[in-house]
Amino acid sequence: MLELLKRRRSIRFYEDKKVEKDKIDGLVMAALLSPTSKNRRPWEFIVVEDKEQLEKLAESKANGSSFLKSAPLAIVVLADPEKSDVWVEDTSIATILVQMAAEAMGLGSCWVQIRERQHNEAMSAEVYVQNLMKIPQSKRVEAIISIGYPNEVKKPIDQESLQYEKVHQNSYGVAFKR
DSSP: OHHHHHHOOBOOOBOSOOOOHHHHHHHHHHHHTSOOGGGOOOEEEEEEOOHHHHHHHTTSSSSSOGGGGGOSEEEEEEEOTTTOTTHHHHHHHHHHHHHHHHHHTTOEEEEEEOTTOBSSSSSBHHHHHHHHHTOOTTSEEEEEEEEEOBSSOOOOOOGGGSOGGGOEESEEEEEOOO
């Protein structure tokens, strides 16, 4: 598991190759298996393979979403905030588990933050995605995950670069002993 965590990097360039149905099914299963507070399962997911929709999703934000147009697959992660007051945490857990499952399958992924971001001066990224994907206003959009076969190589995270100085032991200010 630790090696998988070291390997998982944000991938923004993808090969022009569809993600196979069995892998998509596995990613959906990973999302649906993600734990939630009080097992309320407020999350919902939209699997997007349509190129035209992906190109429109790439316009969600002024910065940080354009690479979606080259992704063969995206998963929009949303939730019903009436089901849980910690829907942000629940959707975040689901999002990272989908990314870890993608890495385990040899796929690359990148989190595109939507909640609390702007599409333009007049509209939030969340409203843009809600309108585009016909999501009811009662639902909230947390993120979009781009997924595909990587067309870039990134080195795994070097263990020596980990910031152990940010880890405390037994109380704040006491250095963690490795």
